[in-house]
Amino acid sequence: MTTAEHREQASAPVVRTAAGAVRGSREDGLAVFRGIPFAAPPVGAARFQAPRPPVPWEGVREADAFGPPPPQEAGLLGPGGAAPSGDDWLTVNVWTPDPRPSATPRPVMVWIYGGAYKIGHSGSPGYDAQHLARAGDLVVVTLNYRVGIEGFARIDGAPANRGLLDQVAALEWVRDNIAAFGGDPGRVTVFGESAGAGSVAALLAVPSARGLFGRAVAQSVPGTYFSDELARDLAAAIAAEAGLRPTVADLATVDPRVLPEAGAALGEKMAARVDRWGRVAPTVTPFSPVVDGEVLPVTPWQALAAGAGRDVELLVGHNAQEYRLFVAMAGRLGKVTEDQATDALRMFGPGGGEAGERAYRTAFPQAGPGELYERVQSDWLFHMPSLRLAEAQAAGGGRAHVYELTWPAPALDGAFGACHGLDIPLLFGTYRADLGALLFGDAEVTEEARALSSFMRGAWTAFAGTGDPGWPAYDTERRLVQVLDARPEVRPYPEETSRRLWEDHDFPPLPLLGS
Template sequence: MTTSESLAPDTGDPVVRTACGAVRGLREQGLAVFRGIPFAEPPVGAARFQAPRRARRWDGTREAFAFGPPPPQETGVLGRAAGPLGPMGDDWLTLNVWTPAPDPSAARPVMVWIHGGAYKLGHGGQPGYDARRLAQEGDVVVVTFNYRVGMEGFGLWEGAPANRGLLDQVAALEWVQENIGAFGGDPARVTVLGESAGAGSVASLLAMERARGLFHRAVAQSVPGTFFSPDLARDMATALAAEAGRQPTAADVAGLDPRRLPEAGQALAAKMYQYQDRWGRAAPTATPFSPVVDGDVLPTTPWQALASGAARGVDLLVGHNRHEFRLFMFIAGMLGSVTEDRAAAALRLLAPGGEAGERAYREAFPEASPDELFEHVQTDWLFGMPSVRLAEAQLAGGGRSHLYELTWPAPGGDGALGACHGLDVPLLFGTFDADLGRLLFPGGRPTPQAEHLSAVFRRSWTAFAHTGDPGWPRYDTRTRPVRVLDAEPKVLPDPQARRRRIWEGHQFRPLPLLP
């Protein structure tokens, strides 16, 4: 059992005793903050490419003043870094806690954030995930953490379990169940939330038997539809290992320095388009990592699992941004330059039914330019429709869900970004001057509208953590109420009806290896 200790007499800083030993945090702006607490052993040496192992006990009081080192990872997506990587070291599997007070009697709701980053970059200590405002304004305890990404966490090696990054997430949630009470959190009221790959992780956890009972509510912001079949993941692993001059086995790949291994992933990502005849729709994503539907760690896709009732007892809040893919087009310098041929190729590759899907998009959006059609289908396939269909699957399985859509346009990029991918993160955390926020908000300065919408985000998300109700009606397939988050948020019936109907009947199955 964990217990909270009184303030340390020598410094006045808060000390909490966890199951592995005491940790000393810092007092910051009315919160107690603890950084870099190990929740598992460093996954190096004999533990590399294996399931996470419980952290070892330590003697005395461990200083929890600094974020732990991020796991090995690529430098960025399309040339943009995920944020400062921070200290180097092998103790990758650590977590961080923001709490109004480390008082076991407080029993506040707990919000556990899973970062995004295409399953190949990112970490819980990024400045954009500073949880001060979320914890203070929402009266909640917030946890962020690292998990293995890229080849360390998601490469499918012979001799290693699949989805090690997901297993790390389970280990972090187990730590929360065992220890969060001492930090003032209620282990019976845990909400897991994440964006992009973090939302895909949330969706995966909803489908995983190993995660059952570790959380009670879930928030999935921009769920990616990319889940890999074992055949596809193995073929990608073979190509990844070849880039590093190795065989696709855990024993052979483990001979490489963990800090050099991401270079192989980065080299392959730059030329994935060459593999489109084998990898199909996965090739244009430039991301050779995703959860693998291996039948063990992840028994089936989240949509199939939820429709079967796997998460019936978990409240779900899910949504997406109106112009998700515009961010990637902006960064790649594609805005305003998509040709008719390129738009047609994307529509035939990604829309349901190939040429029939292309016709459906053109009929639904007769005035759309090639740029707009390209962005529509990329947004819908990758994030928009997977998010909507997750809400529908939860209903089919007898559960409850709330659906939202962010439509407020980011002021950055001379107004060309719209409600693009990642905009919800600085709005939720209020971190406009950090990470992606610097691109989306010129000078890192929010407008009054942005501050207002940011407060709406935090109020709604933390209300959901407290009660399961974010402040608007549950989703249903008759009236389809959706909270539209704009300058003046409102609830509308089925605001994306034209796009949703195109995807009716489409199943988000594991992406296959093509013949």
């Protein structure tokens, strides 16, 4: 080792966790630790089981590289070819201004990634948390959790919702260790987007997560929670793709890096099984949290309305044109036909069938097929579930702040609109990574974009520190929300027409319809 390398190692921060000491690195004024195990590798006898404590180590473990992603299908947020390999999927990463216990510990934000519950990992460049840690002078933690078959398939011999149990274990790690990194275990905010927001919403209803966080941010909550019957049927279909039964004994015979192929194969066939799987079939996503009665006893809306989140402060919202991302990625922008719009309205409209179609065509008489196709799926999948989470929180005696992002992504001359996922590069300031690379494209990152990005980081980190993002709590009289645009403003909820369409409709667990 050279003299320079000795000097660099001597200045690198070392923190002792419950399982052993870790050495991070100093990066532009922050101490950063990557790839710290919060649980043992979930392989061998531990495969498909609840997470187990990490194996302690001697000496100082180098924490300078992200842990390997959990096994998953390929995807935009999935691991690239340079991703590390190995079985230590369950790791956390920490960004902290000062990695020492403090008399005035900093607030902590814990990020849960999205990816349809089937892809994603905390090492994605789009989740680089340095800007958040600096903006809020706080500690940021990102975590890996099992996705797809490993994390969410409902199989015999395994607990349901293993991905959620991983998240609970990571939050327990934060509770037990974050003070050593300068964080306050009594001021933890969990935040996530898409499936990450669905996980946040679920954690509000998971009994074993109670007390592990006092604030929650849910960005674009998907309304898809599965009934136990639906989840078991989908798991049986996935296993059948591999010629197996939906049991631990059978599925454990397949390498975890190969098994995602069965989920991907089923996804390609799901759209043809509307008769059996209903609204979940067109989503081509056979994974979601399961309302199993134990890990997740009821839906998040039921739990919050009953007061489960009364002691948790909530920030929740969505983007104005959520579904446009999926329309664009399918090559359907400007190409949606009347028949396709009709099918979507009848599948996803409130009440379903002709009533669902009629409701939207009456409420939006000037809308063409493309707008109707996009709007009903934005509303069903993200808008209304997100708003209902705030309404359930208020009904249960808690407090919620609501936002809507309306600023359009700059790529393709704004054709993406304020689509799904745009909030990620804005919040993290990662305009050229992952979804940011798609939604910003080759467009200049303007001062307008940077100002909105700064506003969002300021609001999110202020909420993590104080519970107040800077605008009034939502109530069912004024319905005030923060509209995030070039000139952010507080005004009544912009999607009032859709809200009225859905106000008499619940979001129960998605059912199994039959053979």
